[in-house]
Amino acid sequence: MTDTVRTAARLIDEDSFTGKIYIDGEWVVGAGGELASIEPATGSAIATVGIAGREDVTRAAEGAARAQREWAAAPHPLRAAVLRRAGQLWEEHADEIMGWNVREVGAIPPLAGFALHVTAAECYEASSLPSAPLGAMLASEEPRLSLAERNPVGVVGVISPFNVPLILGIRAVAPALALGNAVLLKPDPRTVVTGGVSMVRIFEEAGLPAGLLQLVPGGADVGEAMIADPRVRVIAFTGSTRAGRKVGELAGRHLTRAHLELGGNSAYVIRQDADIDQAVNLATWGSFLHQGQICMTIGRHIVHESLFDEYVAKLAAKAESMVVGDPAQGQVHLGPLIDEVQRDRVHTLVQDAVAQGAHLRAGGSYEGLYYRPTVLANTPTDAAAYCDEVFGPVASVVSYATDDEAVALAAATEYGLSLGIISRDVFGALELARRIPSGIVHINDQTVNDEANAPFGGVGASGTGSRHGGAQANIDAFTETRWITLRREPGSYPL
Numbered sequence: 001m002t003d004t005v006r007t008a009a010r011l012i013d014e015d016s017f018t019g020k021i022y023i024d025g026e027w028v029v030g031a032g033g034e035l036a037s038i039e040p041a042t043g044s045a046i047a048t049v050g051i052a053g054r055e056d057v058t059r060a061a062e063g064a065a066r067a068q069r070e071w072a073a074a075p076h077p078l079r080a081a082v083l084r085r086a087g088q089l090w091e092e093h094a095d096e097i098m099g100w101n102v103r104e105v106g107a108i109p110p111l112a113g114f115a116l117h118v119t120a121a122e123c124y125e126a127s128s129l130p131s132a133p134l135g136a137m138l139a140s141e142e143p144r145l146s147l148a149e150r151n152p153v154g155v156v157g158v159i160s161p162f163n164v165p166l167i168l169g170i171r172a173v174a175p176a177l178a179l180g181n182a183v184l185l186k187p188d189p190r191t192v193v194t195g196g197v198s199m200v201r202i203f204e205e206a207g208l209p210a211g212l213l214q215l216v217p218g219g220a221d222v223g224e225a226m227i228a229d230p231r232v233r234v235i236a237f238t239g240s241t242r243a244g245r246k247v248g249e250l251a252g253r254h255l256t257r258a259h260l261e262l263g264g265n266s267a268y269v270i271r272q273d274a275d276i277d278q279a280v281n282l283a284t285w286g287s288f289l290h291q292g293q294i295c296m297t298i299g300r301h302i303v304h305e306s307l308f309d310e311y312v313a314k315l316a317a318k319a320e321s322m323v324v325g326d327p328a329q330g331q332v333h334l335g336p337l338i339d340e341v342q343r344d345r346v347h348t349l350v351q352d353a354v355a356q357g358a359h360l361r362a363g364g365s366y367e368g369l370y371y372r373p374t375v376l377a378n379t380p381t382d383a384a385a386y387c388d389e390v391f392g393p394v395a396s397v398v399s400y401a402t403d404d405e406a407v408a409l410a411a412a413t414e415y416g417l418s419l420g421i422i423s424r425d426v427f428g429a430l431e432l433a434r435r436i437p438s439g440i441v442h443i444n445d446q447t448v449n450d451e452a453n454a455p456f457g458g459v460g461a462s463g464t465g466s467r468h469g470g471a472q473a474n475i476d477a478f479t480e481t482r483w484i485t486l487r488r489e490p491g492s493y494p495l
Helices: 054-073 077-094 096-105 109-126 167-180 189-206 220-228 240-251 276-292 308-321 340-355 401-410 426-433 471-478
Strands: 020-023 025-030 034-038 043-048 135-138 144-154 156-160 183-186 212-215 232-237 257-263 266-269 298-304 359-362 375-376 392-399 418-421 441-445 479-486
Touching: 020 054, 020 189, 025 043, 043 096, 043 189, 043 266, 054 144, 054 156, 054 183, 054 212, 054 220, 077 096, 077 109, 077 189, 096 109, 096 167, 096 189, 096 276, 109 167, 109 183, 109 375, 156 220, 156 298, 167 189, 167 471, 183 189, 183 220, 189 212, 212 232, 220 232, 220 240, 232 240, 232 392, 232 471, 240 257, 266 276, 266 401, 276 308, 276 392, 276 418, 298 308, 298 401, 308 359, 308 375, 308 392, 340 375, 340 392, 392 401, 401 426, 418 426, 426 441, 471 479
Parallel strands: 156 183, 156 232, 183 212, 232 257, 266 298, 266 418, 298 392, 375 392, 418 441
Antiparallel strands: 020 025, 020 212, 034 043, 135 144, 144 479, 359 375
């Protein structure tokens, strides 16, 4: 990092936001009270954040709707400049925000740094949207001009999760603002500083007018209020499939458009011609990065029978060698899980899989919130640790004999987010991938990847077909299409 980054003035002043939410450009006390932000690595409170109530959502939506009209009418270079400046500010304050990400989220520094990189890139990418074409001229059978015009939806509600709060918030916040909308942001209550306060401060410093980004952290009641408010026309939700079903159901009841990016249980197929050492190296990142708390994490390792024993042995040895500890205190490979609830769920899934016949080859134990990277061999395909999203550092490895069997194993899931295939025959791997439903495919790479200009999303229980990333996907997500016709003279009709 440059000296500019290291010497940037402090962005996040705890005195200003302690116990408060952010509405219409001011830090105010929320109706939901306050909550301690707990550092997973130590169990210590590192901040006190405000929690919103339903009445705060109503107030925030009213203010956002007022501010949005003027913002949408602003010259497009002005909106673009705010997004560009926001990208610069993420880079300038990277060290400070990374520190919060490491302590509040439990991210290891390399992941925290990657999150900052993508977050800045999302703002730079979004800065091109204000000057994007506003629509298209259509052919018409009548003597008239026929146009399809893109307009902002108005107010967008963004609900982001705890695991990668920067990326999973900014990928909706930045394009929604760039396209002329206002945003209500509800980060997970466990990661409000990283996923909410930092975002508010960045855009405040970037010159975003008051009211366009409202911060309303809270629980399910706050999310429900956002979805039900008639001024919120689009909900961008990232989270578990279980929670996403509830969001989608409520959104349907209120005729609110919902973009749902949900869970995953990604398959990683190792073909007979793969280099095992390369495959294991990639698998280590794909399964154990961020303690497995990533929707794209490799959950199912599907390995050709000729490579199975060696692959399991090397993956288990790698898992046993990994250092687990406090990412704020030194170099570690894995930090803590987010809380005891998640830790106990992970451990129960591992124990149940072993009871059903899986062979525990590494891990399966914990100290506090630190869960050892775990390798299960020959996991029964009906065990929850194999067929469900674990959201922990657990790799289930099974074998296959033929391509047809590999396809059947990889496709036998309700999820369809990311897929990785390792093979020297890249075109053969692509043919295989075309037989396995997923929103993302990586040939000769693991499943955890993200770029701001690439469409991101899944199929099946991993999403509803919407995408984040790339100009067209963002325009589709955060604008409405209006059909307009113009005639020189009024038309005449036979009735």
